[in-house]
Amino acid sequence: MRRRIGIVGAGWTGAVAGRLLTEAGFAVEVMEKTSVVGGHSRAETMNGVVYEPNGAHIFHTSNAAVHQFVNAHGLTRVYDHKVLTEIFLSPDDGDDEGRLLSWPPQVDELKELPVWPTVERELASLPPEPAGDNFEDYVVSMMGRTLYDLFIRDYTAKQWGRPAVDLSARFAPKRVELRDDGHRGLFRDRWQYFPPNGINEVIESVLSTVAVTLDTEITVDDADRLGQDYDAVVITAALDDFARCPGELEWRGIEMRSSYTPTDDPARVLTPAYVTNRPSARVPYTRTVETKHATGQQIGGTVVSEEMPGAPRRHYPVLTADGANERRNAELAQTIAGHFDIPVYFAGRLATYRYINQDEAIADAMAVAERVAADLSG
Numbered sequence: 531m532r533r534r535i536g537i538v539g540a541g542w543t544g545a546v547a548g549r550l551l552t553e554a555g556f557a558v559e560v561m562e563k564t565s566v567v568g569g570h571s572r573a574e575t576m577n578g579v580v581y582e583p584n585g586a587h588i589f590h591t592s593n594a595a596v597h598q599f600v601n602a603h604g605l606t607r608v609y610d611h612k613v614l615t616e617i618f619l620s621p622d623d624g625d626d627e628g629r630l631l632s633w634p635p636q637v638d639e640l641k642e643l644p645v646w647p648t649v650e651r652e653l654a655s656l657p658p659e660p661a662g663d664n665f666e667d668y669v670v671s672m673m674g675r676t677l678y679d680l681f682i683r684d685y686t687a688k689q690w691g692r693p694a695v696d697l698s699a700r701f702a703p704k705r706v707e708l709r710d711d712g713h714r715g716l717f718r719d720r721w722q723y724f725p726p727n728g729i730n731e732v733i734e735s736v737l738s739t740v741a742v743t744l745d746t747e748i749t750v751d752d753a754d755r756l757g758q759d760y761d762a763v764v765i766t767a768a769l770d771d772f773a774r775c776p777g778e779l780e781w782r783g784i785e786m787r788s789s790y791t792p793t794d795d796p797a798r799v800l801t802p803a804y805v806t807n808r809p810s811a812r813v814p815y816t817r818t819v820e821t822k823h824a825t826g827q828q829i830g831g832t833v834v835s836e837e838m839p840g841a842p843r844r845h846y847p848v849l850t851a852d853g854a855n856e857r858r859n860a861e862l863a864q865t866i867a868g869h870f871d872i873p874v875y876f877a878g879r880l881a882t883y884r885y886i887n888q889d890e891a892i893a894d895a896m897a898v899a900e901r902v903a904a905d906l907s908g
C-alpha cells in the first residue's frame with residue numbers, strides 16, 4: 531500500500547513538498563485553512579488589476595535546482611527588480627521636497643547630495659568589516675550615521691515597532707548594502723522573474739497533480755486523527771497558531787492598504803516604481819507597492835498599496851538580538867511533535883520561524899520531501 535503523507539498549508543512549501551512526494555509515489559493530501567492556495571505569495575485582482583495583498587513578491591534565486599523546478603512550472607518571464615527610496619534631507623521641515631534615490635544607496639547618487647562631505651568622512655572612518663550585535667550598530671558600521679539616519683533609522687522603527695538596537699544584526703547583511711559598483715538591481719541572483727498574472731498560476735501548476743483540501747484548518751487537536759490517516763505529517767503553519775497558543779511567539783505583520791484608481795491610459799502608473807521605500811517618519815507606511823510596474827499589465831486602472839506595519843498578522847518572525855523567539859519556536863516544535871505518534875516534519879517560513887524568501891521555501895520543501903521519502907522508504 532502507498533504510504534500516506536498529510537501536509538498542513540498550501541503555500542510554496544506545502545505545494546512543492548506535496549508535488550515532489552506525489553511524484554515519489556506517496557499518497558499526499560495538502561490541507562489548507564483558507565479557500566485558496568499560494569499562501570503569502572498569492573496575488574489577487576481588483577477591477578482586473580493584479581496586486582499583492584501580502585506585499586511585493588519578486589522571485590529571485592541562484593539555486594539551480596529551484597530555478598529548474600519553477601521554470602518547468604511556467605515561471606519564465608524575466609524581470610529586473612529596481613527599488614527607489616524617497617528621502618528627506620531635513621526630516622522636520624515640511625517644505626523639504628523628497629528626493630528619489632536608488633535602493634540600496636549608490637555612492638554615485640550620494641555624491642550629488644549636499645550631505646556628501648559628511649557621508650564621505652564617515653565612510654572613510656568605518657571599520658574594515660561591519661560589526662555589532664544589534665541591527666543599529668551593525669548598519670552604522672556599514673554605512674555611517676548620516677546614511678543610517680536617512681535611509682534606515684525611521685524605516686526600521688516603523689517596520690519593527692521597536693528601536694533598531696533591540697533587533698538582531700543577523701539579517702542586516704541580507705537587507706542592507708551600500709553600493710559603489712553601479713549595479714542598480716535590488717538582487718544579485720542569477721535568475722529573477724515576475725509572472726504577468728502574479729504567482730498563483732505557477733503554484734497552481736505545482737499543485738495540479740496533488741490532492742488539496744481547502745477550508746480546512748489543522749491544529750494540534752487533530753493529532754490523533756492525523757495519526758490514523760497518515761504515516762507522516764509535514765507542518766508549514768506557524769507553530770503558535772498550530773499549537774493553539776497565540777501570543778507565544780512574536781510576529782510582525784503588515785496591512786497593505788490597497789486602492790484602485792481608474793486611468794485613461796492603459797499603461798499609466800501612479801508611483802515612481804513597483805516598490806518605493808518611504809523611510810521618512812512623515813508617513814506611517816514603510817513603502818508603496820504598485821504591482822502594475824512589474825506585471826506590465828495594459829489595463830484602464832492601477833492599484834497602489836501602502837504597506838502599513840504593525841498589523842496583527844504572522845508575516846515576519848521577530849529575530850531579536852537574544853534569539854529568544856527562535857528558541858521558543860524550537861520548544862513549540864518539540865511539544866507539537868510529542869502529541870503525534872507518527873513522524874512530524876516542520877518546513878517553510880512560518881513553521882521554522884525564519885525570514886526566508888520563496889526560493890528558500892522551495893529549497894526547504896525539496897529538502898523535507900527528500901527526508902520524508904528517505905525515512906519512510908527505509
Ligand SMILES: Cc1cc2nc3c(=O)[nH]c(=O)nc-3n(C[C@H](O)[C@H](O)[C@H](O)COP(=O)(O)OP(=O)(O)OC[C@H]3O[C@@H](n4cnc5c(N)ncnc54)[C@H](O)[C@@H]3O)c2cc1C
Pocket residue numbers: 538539540541542543544561562563564567568569570571584585586587588589590746747748749766767768771772784845846877878879880886887888889891
Ligand atoms: C511582506 C512580505 C514580502 C515578501 N517578499 C518576498 C519577495 O519579494 N520575494 C520572495 O522570494 N519572498 C518574499 N517573501 C517571502 C515569501 O512570502 C515566503 O518565503 C513564502 O511565501 C513562504 O512560503 P510558505 O509556504 O513557507 O509559507 P506561506 O506562504 O505563509 O504558506 C503557509 C500556508 O499555510 C496555511 N496555513 C497556515 N496555518 C494553517 C493551519 N493551521 N491549517 C492549514 N493551513 C494553514 C496558510 O493559509 C498558507 O496558505 C515575502 C514575505 C512577506 C511576508
